Amino acid sequence: QMLGNERxxxxxQSELDKQYVGFATxxxxxxxxxxxxxxxxxxxxxxxxxxxxxxxxxxxxxxxxYKDRKLLNxxxxxxxTVEITKHTVDIEEKGxxxxxxxxxxxxxxxxxxxNECWKPITDYIDQQxxxxxxxxxxxxRKNILDNRVHCCLYFIPPFGxxxxxxxxxFMKALHEKVNIIxxxxxxxxxxxxxxxxxxxxxxxxxxxxxxxxxxxxxxxxDEDEEFxxxxxxxxxxxxxxxxxxxxxxxxxxQRVRGRLYPWGIVEVENQSHCDFVKLRNMLIRSHxxxxxxxxxxxxxxxxxxxxxxxxxxxxxxxxxxxxxxxxLPLPTPDAETERLIxxxxxxLKRMQEMLEKMQQQMHEKDQ
Amino acid sequence: MAATDVDVFSNEEKRSLSxxxxxxxxxxPDQLVSKSVTQGFCFNILCVGETGIGKSTLMNTLFNTTFxxxxxxxxxxxxxxxPRTYDLQESNxxxxxxxxxxxxxxxxINKEESYKPIVDYIDTQFExxxxxxxxxxxxxxxxxxxxxxxxxxxxxxxxxxLKSLDLVTMKKLDSKVNIIxxxxxxxTISKSELHKFKIxxxxxxxxxxxxxxxxxxxxxxxxxxxxxxxAHLPFAVVGSVEEVKVGNKTVRARQYPWGVVQVENESHCDFVKLREMLIRVNMEDLREQTHARHYELYRRCKLEEMGFKxxxxxxxPFSLQETYEAKRKEFLGDLQRKEEEMRQMFVNKVKxxxxxxxxxxxxxxxxxxxxxxxxxxxxxxxxxxxxxxxEEINAFNTRKVAAETLSLSQPLKKDKDRKKTTLNHSSxxxxxxx
Numbered sequence: 135q136m137l138g139n140e141r142x143x144x145x146x147q148s149e150l151d152k153q154y155v156g157f158a159t160x161x162x163x164x165x166x167x168x169x170x171x172x173x174x175x176x177x178x179x180x181x182x183x184x185x186x187x188x189x190x191x192x193x194x195x196x197x198x199x200y201k202d203r204k205l206l207n208x209x210x211x212x213x214x215t216v217e218i219t220k221h222t223v224d225i226e227e228k229g230x231x232x233x234x235x236x237x238x239x240x241x242x243x244x245x246x247x248x249n250e251c252w253k254p255i256t257d258y259i260d261q262q263x264x265x266x267x268x269x270x271x272x273x274x275r276k277n278i279l280d281n282r283v284h285c286c287l288y289f290i291p292p293f294g295x296x297x298x299x300x301x302x303x304f305m306k307a308l309h310e311k312v313n314i315i316x317x318x319x320x321x322x323x324x325x326x327x328x329x330x331x332x333x334x335x336x337x338x339x340x341x342x343x344x345x346x347x348x349x350x351x352x353x354x355x356d357e358d359e360e361f362x363x364x365x366x367x368x369x370x371x372x373x374x375x376x377x378x379x380x381x382x383x384x385x386x387x388q389r390v391r392g393r394l395y396p397w398g399i400v401e402v403e404n405q406s407h408c409d410f411v412k413l414r415n416m417l418i419r420s421h422x423x424x425x426x427x428x429x430x431x432x433x434x435x436x437x438x439x440x441x442x443x444x445x446x447x448x449x450x451x452x453x454x455x456x457x458x459x460x461x462l463p464l465p466t467p468d469a470e471t472e473r474l475i476x477x478x479x480x481x482l483k484r485m486q487e488m489l490e491k492m493q494q495q496m497h498e499k500d501q
Numbered sequence: 502m503a504a505t506d507v508d509v510f511s512n513e514e515k516r517s518l519s520x521x522x523x524x525x526x527x528x529x530p531d532q533l534v535s536k537s538v539t540q541g542f543c544f545n546i547l548c549v550g551e552t553g554i555g556k557s558t559l560m561n562t563l564f565n566t567t568f569x570x571x572x573x574x575x576x577x578x579x580x581x582x583x584p585r586t587y588d589l590q591e592s593n594x595x596x597x598x599x600x601x602x603x604x605x606x607x608x609x610i611n612k613e614e615s616y617k618p619i620v621d622y623i624d625t626q627f628e629x630x631x632x633x634x635x636x637x638x639x640x641x642x643x644x645x646x647x648x649x650x651x652x653x654x655x656x657x658x659x660x661x662x663l664k665s666l667d668l669v670t671m672k673k674l675d676s677k678v679n680i681i682x683x684x685x686x687x688x689t690i691s692k693s694e695l696h697k698f699k700i701x702x703x704x705x706x707x708x709x710x711x712x713x714x715x716x717x718x719x720x721x722x723x724x725x726x727x728x729x730x731x732a733h734l735p736f737a738v739v740g741s742v743e744e745v746k747v748g749n750k751t752v753r754a755r756q757y758p759w760g761v762v763q764v765e766n767e768s769h770c771d772f773v774k775l776r777e778m779l780i781r782v783n784m785e786d787l788r789e790q791t792h793a794r795h796y797e798l799y800r801r802c803k804l805e806e807m808g809f810k811x812x813x814x815x816x817x818p819f820s821l822q823e824t825y826e827a828k829r830k831e832f833l834g835d836l837q838r839k840e841e842e843m844r845q846m847f848v849n850k851v852k853x854x855x856x857x858x859x860x861x862x863x864x865x866x867x868x869x870x871x872x873x874x875x876x877x878x879x880x881x882x883x884x885x886x887x888x889x890x891x892e893e894i895n896a897f898n899t900r901k902v903a904a905e906t907l908s909l910s911q912p913l914k915k916d917k918d919r920k921k922t923t924l925n926h927s928s929x930x931x932x933x934x935x
Contacts, residue, residue, distance in 0.1 A: 184659020208663035208705050246665050247611045293657055293686055294553035298575045300610050323658070323689035325755055393691050396768050398760020406758050 172231035174280060175422060176262075178312065179236065180255065180304065181289025182243040183211070185319035190287075190378035191236055193391055193402055194414055198380070199223065199236060206244075216241040216254045237283060243300050252304045259283050259311045263437040282434060285348070285417070285425045286312045289319040290373065296335040297343075305345045311433055313348035313425050315417070316340070321375035321408045322393060322400045329375050336373050347372075350416070351424055368416060374409035377402055541595035543646050544784060545626075547582075547678065548600065549619060549670065550655025551607030554685045559653075559740035560600055562753065562764060563776055564589065567742065568600060577605030580615050582622045584647070599647060612666050616673045623649050623677045627799040634800075648796060650787045651714070651779065652678045655685040656735060660694050662701045671711045677795055679714035679787055681779070682706070687737035687770050688755060688762045695737055702735055716778055717786050730778050736771035739764055 179187040188200040199221050206214065219238045224231065239255055262281045269278040286308060290301055305314055318324075318332060340347060353365045379402050383392040391402040402410050417425075548556040557570040568587060584601040601622065606615060626648045633644050652674060656667060674680060682702065684690070690698060706713060713734070716727035741764050745754040753764045764772050779787075809824050 182659075184657070184661045184664075205661055207701075208665050208668040209709055211665040212669060214665070244665060246615075246669055247613050249611050251610075291657070292689075293551065293555075294575060295572055296575060298552075298608055303610065320658075320689050322757070322759075323686050325757055395688070395691055395760065395762075397688075397762050398757065400757075400759050404758075 169230055172233060173422075174233040174235070175426065176235040176237060176281060176283050176285075177417075178239070178255075178259075178283045178286040179289070180239045180242055180286055181319065182291065183240070185289040185291055186376075186378050187238070187287075187289055187319075189380055190289075190317075190319075190376055190410075192380055193378040193410065194417070195223075195225065195234060197223065197225065206240075211241070211244045212246050214241040214245045216251050218254060218258045235281070242304075248300055251300075252307045255304075256307050256311060259308070260437070263311075263434055264441075266434065267438055267441060282429055283312050284422075284429045286314050288314055288316045290316055290336060292318050292320050292324050292332065292375075296332065297339045302339070302343050302345070305340075305347070306343065309346040310436065313428055313433070314345075315348050315413075316373040317413070318373055318375040320377065322377050324375065333371075333373060333375065348425070348428070350421065368412060371409055371412055374413045376410050376413055377408040378410070538594055540642075541597060542784075543597040543599075544788070545599040545601065545647060545649050545651075547603075547619070547623070547649045547652040548655065549603045549606060549652060549674075550685060551657060552605065554655045554657060555740050556602060556653075556655060556685075558742065559655075559683075559685070559738060561742050562740040562772065563780070564598070570602075573602075573604050575608045577608060579609065580605045580618045582618055597645070601649065607666060615666065616670045619670070620673055620677065623674070624799065627677075627796055628803070630796065631800055631803060648791055649678050650784075650791045652680045654680055654682045656682055656702065658684055658686050658690050658698075658737075660690055660698050662698075663705050668705065668709060668711070671706070671713075672709065675712040676798065679790055679795070680712075681714050681775075682735040683771075683775065684735050684737040686739065688739045690737065699733075699735060699737070714787070714790070716783055723782055726782065727778075730774055733771060733774055736775045736778075738772045738775055739770040740772070 177191075179191060181187055183205070188203070192198055192200065217240050219240060220235055221238070222233065222235045224233050226232070237258070242251055242255070245251065259282075262283060266278070266280060266282055269275065288301070288305060290297065305316070308314060316336065318329070318336070321329060324332065350365070350369055353362055357365075377393065377400055379391045379393050379400075381391070381393070382389050383394045383399055385392055385399045385401050390404075393400040393402075401407050405411050546560070548560065550556050552573045552575050557568065561567050566589070568585065581604050582601050583604050584599055586597065586599045589596045589598055603619060606619075609615065630644070630646065630648055633639055633641060654667070654671060654674075656663060671680060671682070684695075684698065684702075687695065716723075716731050718724040718728045718731075739755065739762055741753050741755050741762075743753065743755070744751045745756050745761050745763075747754065747761055747763060752766075755762045755764075763769050767773050808828065
């Protein structure tokens with residue numbers, strides 16, 4: 135009887151095998167290929183000096199990116215201009231490789247006169263888009279490097295009553311170019327009540343000023359209730375109030391990342407102390423790819439469409455419709471390159487004419 | 502004037518005498534104290550710091566009361582100063598406390614002009630005092646002194662260093678007011694970070710030549726405590742008016758999920774040190790320094806600007822009176838000249854207007870004449886017409902009479918009668934006309 139059952143099972147299995155097509159393994163294939171290819175992610179951090187940006191980045195990726203950096207003192211900062219610095223690291227976890235690029239913006243908001251201090255940052259983002267656009271339109275597209283900024287963490291100081299003019303201006307200058315995630319920095323200076331008040335205030339002001347921050351995608355209707363509840367809590371928690379730490383302390387018998395005070399120990403990964411875990415989960419564990427997708431599908435496409443529109447209107451002006459070489463808008467059209475292009479254009483025209491003549495001659499000869 | 506007084510005494514020998522018994526002038530300090538207690542004291546604090554950094558909360562905590570305040574907005578166009586005066590009393594000592602807040606400080610995108618309203622405010626208070634001092638009939642003893650005695654500069658707890666705005670502002674203020682820098686919201690900095698932060702701040706202040714207030718160490722009674730406090734600058738403070746139960750006591754504190762920060766616990770923050778230094782030990786010294794150093798500097802600069810000097814080109818001490826006289830003459834001369842100018846202008850204006858009026862009058866007169874002539878012409882024409890009409894009527898009447906006499910001689914024809922009556926009728930109307 136046992137054997138009978140087994141044989142029945144085998145028969146059933148072989149039946150199923152015949153019906154089974156096999157594309158259900160696609161996710162596994164995708165997983166395998168992506169592990170082989172590796173991932174890349176570009177994260178920008180912006181905010182005034184002293185808000186804990188570097189510490190937070192170190193805490194997020196559990197590494198020390200800023201070992202030997204030099205901080206400017208107050209006198210040097212009076213007329214400081216904003217720089218853009220990039221740190222790229224390769225990190226690996228369970229066989230998955232991540233090429234992580236952190237784009238830093240030292241000097242933002244630190245000078246006495248901060249008029250348009252966000253301009254170097256918007257220029258940088260545009261340059262990356264432009265680079266990608268050119269690569270994408272090029273002939274050899276095998277090894278395109280994607281340096282586009284996928285996410286910008288903006289640090290809001292917890293010392294005030296809400297957003298300040300510089301915060302509003304920065305976010306408005308960038309919200310259509312990059313995914314902005316506003317954070318309340320150094321949240322260990324606020325009691326739970328104060329945090330709630332500040333979050334409400336900031337959310338309110340973001341809406342009032344029409345700032346478009348990154349929206350978490352709606353979860354599918356067929357997800358279970360628990361997931362939906364978590365998702366709802368996550369959205370109501372923004373902007374995240376974060377605390378970072380470079381040091382490990384002993385708390386409740388464990389060694390954790392935290393800050394040691396005479397009155398207690400703040401644990402970075404304790405959800406009742408701050409929203410660090412929520413941020414990490416959202417940024418790395420669940421929404422990293424969505425951030426990349428939104429960058430590619432929305433911000434980059436906007437840029438590209440805008441670019442092409444400008445180009446076609448410029449072409450119409452320049453009256454170079456019949457030029458065979460597609461003209462790309464260079465950031466600083468230098469005269470030398472323009473001259474060369476013109477020369478080549480004319481050469482090509484001449485050659486074309488010669489070809490036509492020869493063709494005609496041949497045609498006549500044939501006749 | 503002070504120079505000449507000293508000269509008199511230094512020529513004489515100063516002798517110290519010993520007393521044979523208790524005279525009693527050792528009560529002089531007590532007399533001074535009781536006089537000042539009756540007068541009441543006056544203290545003015547300026548709080549400079551970004552919006553939301555905790556200035557109002559710290560004032561409430563320091564003076565253990567709630568001064569009225571509304572939360573400031575981040576969107577002010579510029580910095581403005583908001584002074585508020587309160588009357589406080591402790592034991593039998595009256596204190597007239599003025600707290601000046603800097604609203605909007607640090608919020609603008611371009612902060613190059615941020616320090617100006619603060620400097621202007623301080624100078625204005627000095628100016629007002631100077632004006633009072635220079636008056637002929639002055640009452641300095643009951644003048645409400647609004648000069649700023651202390652500026653508390655609130656530094657944001659970034660943990661790195663001063664902000665560029667802090668450096669620029671403190672440099673503009675250090676020669677005008679006593680500055681005590683404090684680190685605000687210090688419960689966000691751990692002990693080791695705080696130590697480094699304080700050192701960095703002080704070294705930046707020193708290397709940029711910023712003069713902050715040093716607690717005086719010349720008075721033996723307080724020299725020791727003051728010099729130890731000087732080493733703790735800038736004070737890292739935490740303010741709170743909320744009370745939390747810790748153990749079996751209720752203390753002012755901030756309650757976090759990870760612990761309770763007690764304001765008056767010296768291992769938690771330097772609030773107690775600040776209160777000690779600011780209020781309990783050095784308040785009077787602050788007032789003195791403001792008057793003897795900062796105000797005197799202002800006064801000297803101002804008077805020099807106005808042209809007063811202590812010595813004239815021959816190095817003879819100038820009498821203030823003479824300078825005053827000279828200045829006064831100059832000023833009166835100026836005044837007279839200005840008066841003349843104005844009078845001249847006025848006279849010219851009057852002449853102009855008079856001429857205009859005359860012109861207008863003439864025009865009017867001409868017009869009147871013209872109209873009169875026109876009127877006369879019209880009248881004449883009408884008269885002529887009337888004469889003509891009268892002649893016509895007369896002629897008609899004569900003809901009528903002639904016709905009547907003619908008809909009387911032929912009474913038979915009825916038609917003629919009718920004609921006569923119609924003639925009479927028609928002759929009646931012209932008569933009615935006239």
